[in-house]
Amino acid sequence: MRRASNSIFPGADVGITAHLYNDCQEPVLQAFAFFVMKKVELKYFGSIISSVSLSCWQSLGLPQPATPSAAQSRASFNQRERDPKPIDSVFVKGDRLSFKGSEVIKQKKKVKDSYTNRFADVSYAVLMREGRVLAKFDAIDYEIPNTIDFGLFPFLGGKTKQLAVSQTEWRGGQHWVVDLSPAFRVIYDSTYWGVGGEELQILDIDNDGTYEIIQYERDFYGFENFTSMETPLPTIVFKFDRQERKYLPANRRFQNYVLKGINERIRSLDPNAKSFYLSRRLDIALDYIFAGKEQEAWSFFDKEYRRPDKKEMKTKIRAVLKKQPVYRFIYGAKSR
Numbered sequence: 001m002r003r004a005s006n007s008i009f010p011g012a013d014v015g016i017t018a019h020l021y022n023d024c025q026e027p028v029l030q031a032f033a034f035f036v037m038k039k040v041e042l043k044y045f046g047s048i049i050s051s052v053s054l055s056c057w058q059s060l061g062l063p064q065p066a067t068p069s070a071a072q073s074r075a076s077f078n079q080r081e082r083d084p085k086p087i088d089s090v091f092v093k094g095d096r097l098s099f100k101g102s103e104v105i106k107q108k109k110k111v112k113d114s115y116t117n118r119f120a121d122v123s124y125a126v127l128m129r130e131g132r133v134l135a136k137f138d139a140i141d142y143e144i145p146n147t148i149d150f151g152l153f154p155f156l157g158g159k160t161k162q163l164a165v166s167q168t169e170w171r172g173g174q175h176w177v178v179d180l181s182p183a184f185r186v187i188y189d190s191t192y193w194g195v196g197g198e199e200l201q202i203l204d205i206d207n208d209g210t211y212e213i214i215q216y217e218r219d220f221y222g223f224e225n226f227t228s229m230e231t232p233l234p235t236i237v238f239k240f241d242r243q244e245r246k247y248l249p250a251n252r253r254f255q256n257y258v259l260k261g262i263n264e265r266i267r268s269l270d271p272n273a274k275s276f277y278l279s280r281r282l283d284i285a286l287d288y289i290f291a292g293k294e295q296e297a298w299s300f301f302d303k304e305y306r307r308p309d310k311k312e313m314k315t316k317i318r319a320v321l322k323k324q325p326v327y328r329f330i331y332g333a334k335s336r
Contacts, residue, residue, distance in 0.1 A: 084201035084214040087164055090151035097150055097163075100180045102129040104150050104163060111142060123148040125165055127178065134184050137165045139174040139191045155187075155202065156240060157209035162187065168198050171228065172218070175200040177247070188238060188247040190215055194325045195236050205237065205257050212254070213238040213247055217290065219324050220282065224316070230276060232283035234258075234290050236326055249326045252292035259291055269304055281305050282317065289321065292330055 095106040104127045110119045124138035125148050140146055146169040152161035155177055163178040174196050177188035190196045195215040202211040216233040220226065235258050239250035251258050265284055273280070281304050288297035301314065321327045 084203040086199040086201050087151070087153050088149065088166075088199065090153045090164065091149040091166070092151050097152070099152060099161075099163070102127055102134065102180060102184075104128075104165065106148050106150075109138075111140070113142075120145075122146055124167060125150055127163070127184075129184075135176075135178065135186060137167060137176050139167055140169070144169050153202075155211050155213075157211075164200060166200050171198065172196055173198050173200075175215070177213070179245075185245060187240065187245060188213055192325065193236070193238075193249065193329075194219060197233075205254055210240050212240075212250065217286070217324065217326060219320050220286070223282075223320065224278060224313075226279060230279040232279060232286050234283070234286040236290060249290075249329050251290045252330060255291045255293070259287060259293075262287060266300070266304070271304075271306060277307070278305070278313070285317075290326060290330065294331065 097104045104125055106123060106125050108121045108123055111122045112119050122138075122140050122144070123146055124136065124140070126133050126137070127135040137148070137150075146167060148165070148167050150163060150165045153164050154160065155162045155164075156179070160181055163176075163180070165176045165178070167174050173190075175188070175190045176186055177200075179185050179187045190200075193215075195217050197216045197218070201214040203214055204210065205212050215236050215238065217236050218231075218233065220233075221228070221231050223231070235251075237250045237254045237258060238247040239253065240246070241248045262284060265280075269280060281301060284304075285297040285301045288294070288300060298314070302310070305313065307313075
């Protein structure tokens, strides 16, 4: 979900789900800090407003939230209409799906766990036509519980639908979109671009009738011993290129979308913060970088990152980016 401003909390762009508000103990405050950092839209007001005490809100450093007005509720609904939507509702419940003379089939393979030396099943899918394998959808070569799902969705507009395949695991997943008209072609492959997530999300950002694909860049998991809560997950927008007949990174084209609220995020930075200090600054810098604004990104980082290891940290960040396919695509290097 893209970061969104929330008028219920004056002066703060925040988001959190209701279960995080059970009390004001330290884990909750840490979770709250993460969602403040991410600016995720608040989904559930009704179930939490009455249960959170004034002292708890004050301990979070925010005024007690007001009950949303009718106008605010309408604005929140309109914002949700502009949030990316997962397409999992189109996934079939069975193990097979036939369309346009082809059939996609769920299969399993045995993978050995390097730690336990035990074998476990991993699910994947194959696309068949006339007994011939057109494509294999499998990006997992290690033992981990996973699911494989597929369905049809009109990514490119009109009545013709494309095949979507998702191979997902806990906190991750890889996704493919296949067009069979006029001929078989994989038009989106998250494994190629080094992005992913548990859901394949779509949104027609420019209202041209063709859906953009929204994914998250995940190469900074574990960077500087980040916890999963600290890890920056820059939004990557992919737009279908009709000349190339495939989805390509398009953050530069949709800068207003991917950089929405970034000035507020910068103003909210605490120069004396003990937690999330690097991650919040890196999160903002990466959004600039993937939007095609690398100069602005490093100018921001030079100004806002004030610890003595700044030069070393920039070198480490650049080393990760140098290998990232979306970054290489945006800045003119071949991704593979």
